Amino acid sequence: MIDLRKRVFSMYGKNKNLKKIDIVKHFELEGFKRSTIYNIIKRYENGLPIEDCPRSGRPPYFDRKKLKRLQHAAANRIGVNQRKLATKFGVTQPAIHYNLKKLGLKYYKRQKAPKYTTKRLQQIPKKCGNIRRQLTTKHTFIIVDDEKYFSFSNDDMPQNTGFYSFDKEHVPDNVKYKTKEKYSKKVLVWLSLSAKGISKPFIGTAKGPAINSNVYIKECLSKLLVFIETYHSHDDYIFWPDLATSHYANETTQWLIQHQIKFIPKQVNPPKVPKARPIEDFWSILANKVYEGGWEATTELQLKQRIRKKIKEVDMKVVSNMMNTIRTKLRKIENSGPFAIL
Structure with a gap:
């Protein structure tokens, strides 16, 4: 997305004679949506930078690295539950529940089966x-x-x-x-x-x-x-x-x-x-x-x-x-x- 914004900003800024519709059609031929290009042009006109601005609110505790650790700690392991994981990661049980769901991990009950040599x-x-x-x-x-x-x-x-x-x-x-x-x-x-x-x-x-x-x-x-x-x-x-x-x-x-x-x-x-x-x-x-x-x-x-x-x-x-x-x-x-x- 950042690379696309750079290209649209560059074309719109350097070619003042180009109409918006011309820029939109140019990028549509590359497979981008019309609404996406119009939004980037509007961003340029409003004086916003190419990069996203810092957002308000509390940053998430589980970044990509911690999500990967959570997945490794929970996936395909016996004896794991949300309370134990909450203690291990220093968060609440609902936070573990939310992030397990975010990862697509579901809890399944083990099936009984004969023991085979x-x-x-x-x-x-x-x-x-x-x-x-x-x-x-x-x-x-x-x-x-x-x-x-x-x-x-x-x-x-x-x-x-x-x-x-x-x-x-x-x-x-x-x-x-x-x-x-x-x-x-x-x-x-x-x-x-x-x-x-x-x-x-x-x-x-x-x-x-x-x-x-x-x-x-x-x-x-x-x-x-x-x-x-x-x-x-x-x-x-x-x-x-x-x-x-x-x-x-x-x-x-x-x-x-x-x-x-x-x-x-x-x-x-x-x-x-x-x-x-x-x-x-x-x-x-x-x-x-x-x-x-x-x-x-x-x-x-x-x-x-x-x-x-x-x-x-x-x-x-x-x-x-x-x-x-x-x-x-x-x-x-x-x-x-x-x-x-x-």
Whole structure:
């Protein structure tokens, strides 16, 4: 801008015979705006210098050098907050907030993700690529299964953590306080699903055994077999279990082979890719429905009935859409690693 002013001042001062419009047209041909040139001519006529005059008001504390220091101190660093930065730079927290915004820096919450070793980060993309390219096609139905524990209370549900009130002191205790047992009662729920449907669930008892190979075969895989015969008897399908010990025990794999259920071999199954298996999202949907409105169970039977009822209420279109994204997610992991789908 200073160089442009020098040129306009020089042309207008040395060529008194030139009209303003001639000077404007000359610089317009160079790509400058008409209003900019007229403003510079007016500045010359008012006797103002080429350089900007000192401005009134308090000068900003953060000059370019300090802004660069602030950016270095804040960008892509863990454990940084505005109050700490305010103390470090000797300014107020609102000043830090303003200048971070000026720099275009935004605060993001860290996402939870599995912890991977270097070796696994190398293995996972290859295994996902094998599933996508060698074991499945775009016409293959992928069947997944999983287990989840449901407690009697809704303590862990984000939508049930707070409440509205005119006066916090006059709120019923069951609303004001989130009580929690040291050893809360839970029931185990297993089911399988595909783009076509949801299997009949296995719901254990509060004092029942954990899932081992015998329980898995008797209570879970028997229902999986019925599910496959009902929905996929004439389809190209593959069963994708997670890497739980009971899922790949010798008895389990022998049972699957005996009943001619095509499944992903253990050596090909990628570890720690929960977001690639949509059943994790299904559990979130189901839990939101079960504990909606702060619902809590008083008996085991009540909880089981509630779970069965809410499974039937899950929108199958949502499930189908989730299951149809598996191969897309596998491609992303294959190309960019497991963090690509988080």
